[in-house]
Amino acid sequence: MFVLVNLKAYPCDPVAVAEAAERVATEHGADVAIAPQAAHIQAVAQSGAETWAQHVSPVGHGSHTGSTLAEAAADAGAVGTLLNHSENRLKLADIDASLDAAERAELSTVVCANNPDQIAAAAALGPDAVAVEPPELIGTGTPVSQADPDIVRDAVAATKRVDPEIEVYCGAGISTGEDIAAAEELGADGVLLASGVAKAADPQAALEALVD
Numbered sequence: 001m002f003v004l005v006n007l008k009a010y011p012c013d014p015v016a017v018a019e020a021a022e023r024v025a026t027e028h029g030a031d032v033a034i035a036p037q038a039a040h041i042q043a044v045a046q047s048g049a050e051t052w053a054q055h056v057s058p059v060g061h062g063s064h065t066g067s068t069l070a071e072a073a074a075d076a077g078a079v080g081t082l083l084n085h086s087e088n089r090l091k092l093a094d095i096d097a098s099l100d101a102a103e104r105a106e107l108s109t110v111v112c113a114n115n116p117d118q119i120a121a122a123a124a125l126g127p128d129a130v131a132v133e134p135p136e137l138i139g140t141g142t143p144v145s146q147a148d149p150d151i152v153r154d155a156v157a158a159t160k161r162v163d164p165e166i167e168v169y170c171g172a173g174i175s176t177g178e179d180i181a182a183a184e185e186l187g188a189d190g191v192l193l194a195s196g197v198a199k200a201a202d203p204q205a206a207l208e209a210l211v212d
C-alpha cells in the first residue's frame with residue numbers, strides 16, 4: 001500500500017517529517033511519500049524521502065505569475081503531484097492541462113475527487129491514480145474506510161471500469177495501520193492522509209503506527 005502524506009499548510013517541520021518518513025520507509029520496507037508546500041519540495045527531496053507536489057498549475061513555461069510550474073517542481077526533486085485536492089479544486093479543463101504539464105515534467109499523478117462519479121470522470125482523463133476523499137471526513141480522524149466503506153468500493157469499481165491500470169487511493173481520517181488494512185480490504189492501492197502525521201506530536205511514531 002502506498003502511503004502519501006500531504007503536509008498541506010500545517011505548521012510542522014517538513015524536513016523532520018520527511019526524515020522520519022524515510023527512516024520508517026526503510027526500516028519497514030514501506031512505500032511512503034511526502035507532499036510538502038511547493039517552497040519546501042527541494043529541502044524535503046534532499047532528505048531522501050519520496051517527494052510529491054501538492055499541485056501543479058495547468059501551464060508550461062511562460063508568463064504565468066504565481067503558478068507552480070510542473071518542470072520547477074520536478075527540478076526541485078518532486079516525482080509526483082496531487083491534482084484537484086478537495087482544498088484546491090480545479091475546472092475539468094485545468095485538471096486535464098495540469099495532467100499534461102505533469103506528464104511533460106515526468107511527474108506521477110493522483111487526481112482527487114469527492115465521490116465515485118467524479119472519480120470515474122477523473123479516471124477518464126488518464127492519471128496514474130485517483131484518490132477518493134469525502135470532504136466532510138477530512139481532518140476528522142474518522143476514517144473513510146469505516147464511515148463510508150461503499151464510497152471506496154464504488155470508487156475502485158468506477159475506476160477499474162475506465163482503466164484497470166489506474167490505481168485507487170482513499171483518504172480522509174486515516175491515521176492507523178488498521179485504517180490502512182481496511183482500505184486495502186476495500187480494494188484501495190494506497191491512502192492519502194494529512195493530519196494524522198502532520199499534526200502529530202511525534203510524526204515518526206505516527207508513521208510507524210501506520211505502517212506496522
Ligand SMILES: O=C[C@H](O)COP(=O)(O)O
Nearest residue numbers: 006139172173193194195
Ligand atoms: O490530503 C489529505 C486528505 O485531505 C486527508 O486529510 P486528513 O488525513 O487530515 O483527514
